Amino acid sequence: MAEGAKILVVDDDDAIRKFLRISLTASGHTVIEARTGEQALGKAATERPAIVILDLGLPDLDGREVVRRLRDWFAGPILILSVRADEAEKVAALDAGADDYVVKPFGIQELLARLRVLLRARAGTAEAAPVLHIGDLTIDIAARTVTLAGRPVALTRKEFDLLVMLARHAGKVLTQRQLLTAIWGEAHVNDTQYLRVYVGQLRAKLADDPAQPRFIRTEPGIGYRLLWPESGL
Template sequence: MTGTPLTTILIVDDEPQIRRFLRPSLAAQGYAVVEAASGEEALARAAEAKPDVIILDLGLPDLDGIEVIRRLREWTEMPIVVLSVRSREADKIAALDAGADDYVEKPFAMGELLARLRAALRHRLRQAGEAPIFRAGALAVDLVRREISLAGEPVKLSPKEYELLRLLVQHAGRVVTQRQLLKEVWGPAHVEDTQYLRVYIGQLRDKLGDDATKPHLIATEPGVGYRLLVELAGDAQR
């Protein structure tokens, strides 16, 4: 990525070797890099530097990373991609529910992290414009007319299927947790009914020609939720 001004990334990690690894890798992609080694420093640097995206470790020496996310979300919507050794499902859900845009486990592949960063940045850009028509590859979703098409052919969805797709589109590139999908589509009384969700996601995939074993549109984050794969399917267009 090139251009002026540069996209700025704040790396928050108390391990110097992680920061040393990320700094040149991100700079090589055209990003400007700001660093912090603790939660309090992260909050201060975020306020000062106004980064475009934050890479955040959860195991910080002063504040837990989830608390950092909560405090950031009190005043900013800047994208937050968690990069953490914590692999428990509960930790991932807690971070996403607190307001993180994505979650990458350590050890990690740099290519995947860069793709997640691009997806998080695109999501914020779309939020600013709220494009009425979302396009990703052959898929087109008209959020005003509630019309879906695939390669120009109309796709008929049930009301619940449409609401699921709408939520995935509005958070394209990000993980949407099972609880969030269930709460939004079926209501608070159904946040534990994950079987409902699996059935409807399966139906949605069938209608969109997506294969759960090799997804090009809807990816499963096991035990956590689902993600619309804008990186693989193609950029969303306004």
């Protein structure tokens, strides 16, 4: 995680906020706190944090509503930190605009690693880059070419588009709905078999073992994530 990152922690549990304040401050970061959704929206607007850590169970607003309202103008990463472990809850939060999801109770090292990945992806401006580099994988968007360790990888148009979308959001969980809408259109949001087939084809061409992935990780019941090579996240 970049030094000096300003982080907004939104949670109505005083103990959780204190724990995160101590842990994040010890790493050299500035922590802003809010205990309600309305406070979070106000502080995000006035303090302009680099990233938001958000609980879903707030006393005034559901966290998903906070995510949707933040996404009207806030471009930074949003990481959900919640006791809600149900896959449907995770998918709904991610579809609303969150970037990642950690279930309570959590390990601080895992949380810090996920924050580093999200901030690194934003700092690297992957979404605007004409050439994307993920470890030894290179994707030239304009030329529509892919190389792995210097060797060309032949992809179909859909395979390439799917890989680019995952790479533009490396480290972030993308839901099945988000991927299907972007690559195949709204009419195919329920055609999850398309995704399974094309992810399988991509893995085969990238020599990526789904049991021990280097590139594409399945988030069961949710979607997929392209891994940053050093972190595995």
